[in-house]
Amino acid sequence: MFNLCRGIQNFMLGKGIHGLVLKGRFDGGLILDSEIMQFYAQCGDLDGAFRVFDRMEERDVVCWTTMITTCSQLGRGTDALILFLKMLKEGVEPNEFTVCSVLNACGDEEELRFGRQLHGAIIKNK
Known part of the structure; x- marks a missing residue:
């Protein structure tokens, strides 16, 4: 509906x-x-x-990813990253959509550092 x-x-x-x-x-x-x-x-x-x-x-990974994606799309990258960290702290495993949304949220210099660290962790854990 x-x-x-x-x-x-x-x-x-x-x-x-x-x-x-x-x-x-x-x-x-x-x-x-x-x-x-x-x-x-x-x-x-x-x-x-x-x-x-x-x-x-x-909250499942879809709920978390929806909020992270929405924050990212609305230019609220820091909020997206904070949500991602809270999600991890609650033990929810991110999926590929979550990771893409987090990387998209890394728009300014401080967030870019986080994006690079996330990228490195992904490569390391493959």
Whole structure:
């Protein structure tokens, strides 16, 4: 359902559906939370995506990668790198999409150093 609401015209409809989910106290678990988070992320509402992400009881690599990618795409490279480090600390194993998003987030000089270190670690662990 949230796939239909992506885009500027249906953003308010999607937010309304999210409100109904919250009022109904649905516990859809990872799948529903992930869909709602991706809805906000794909609409460019990073704050909305973070609100959902922060309250999720469980997060898989797809959830983490969605948030990292969204931060990177919106020019928030430092936030993407912080999320990546938190993901690793929580024991979630990154996949190739996660690594690509983290490397894309390495836009300025400080982040570039991190990107180089990450690249070296990838090469070393192959």
